[in-house]
Amino acid sequence: NAGVMQNPRHLVRRRGQEARLRCSPMKGHSHVYWYRQLPEEGLKFMVYLQKENIIDESGMPKERFSAEFPKEGPSILRIQQVVRGDSAAYFCASSPAEYEQYFGPGTRLTVT
Amino acid sequence: GENVEQHPSTLSVQEGDSAVIKCTYSDSASNYFPWYKQELGKRPQLIIDIRSNVGEKKDQRIAVTLNKTAKHFSLHITETQPEDSAVYFCAPENQGGKLIFGQGTELSVKP
Numbered sequence: 001n002a003g004v005m006q007n008p009r010h011l012v013r014r015r016g017q018e019a020r021l022r023c024s025p026m027k028g029h030s031h032v033y034w035y036r037q038l039p040e041e042g043l044k045f046m047v048y049l050q051k052e053n054i055i056d057e058s059g060m061p062k063e064r065f066s067a068e069f070p071k072e073g074p075s076i077l078r079i080q081q082v083v084r085g086d087s088a089a090y091f092c093a094s095s096p097a098e099y100e101q102y103f104g105p106g107t108r109l110t111v112t
Numbered sequence: 113g114e115n116v117e118q119h120p121s122t123l124s125v126q127e128g129d130s131a132v133i134k135c136t137y138s139d140s141a142s143n144y145f146p147w148y149k150q151e152l153g154k155r156p157q158l159i160i161d162i163r164s165n166v167g168e169k170k171d172q173r174i175a176v177t178l179n180k181t182a183k184h185f186s187l188h189i190t191e192t193q194p195e196d197s198a199v200y201f202c203a204p205e206n207q208g209g210k211l212i213f214g215q216g217t218e219l220s221v222k223p
Binding site for chain 1: 144155215
């Protein structure tokens with residue numbers, strides 16, 4: 001059973017461009033969470049999704065950020081018009097129901 | 113919102129010694145209490161967790177204890193090894209499933 005997959009692993013974008021991060025949950029997991037980690041800090045919750053539904057987006061900035069988890073395909077975290085402050089590691093996690101969350105390897109976004 | 117604090121922020125022990133990391137939280141509705149280990153540049157790895165109906169759980173050299181009344185839970189690592197060196201995060205679950213991470217404890221195990 002493959003673990004949580006994320007791609008790309010590293011992404012470099014110029015200010016003003018769009019960043020698109022993908023997350024494929026573990027097989028059988030229908031809950032996906034996105035977290036952001038700044039250097040030498042803990043992870044901060046961004047958004048919680050189930051198939052075709054956003055359950056909790058309280059940690060996601062209102063502007064420029066959006067997330068989806070379509071019926072088919074991976075979950076996508078989209079950041080429009082990136083700024084330097086968006087540079088961070090973005091992790092997704094999946095779980096079969098409540099509780100245990102298993103993390104992917106992360107996408108390290110660098111905005112130049 | 114939920115407030116989570118970990119202590120200590122850094123911990124250095126000799127190989128073979130025990131290490132204890134404490135986590136306090138504010139949300140009395142939390143029911144799930146995991147600990148994650150993160151090595152440099154890697155993903156957070158779930159190492160042990162406990163639910164609110166249990167006071168202690170052990171898995172080989174790792175144990176977690178929970179005091180729900182006092183709103184804190186602790187990670188215990190016995191017979192530490194150099195490969196235990198990493199950053200450890202507590203992440204009590206907030207209502208609705210999201211995890212609220214502490215700031216992390218950097219554990220260094222010296223051979």
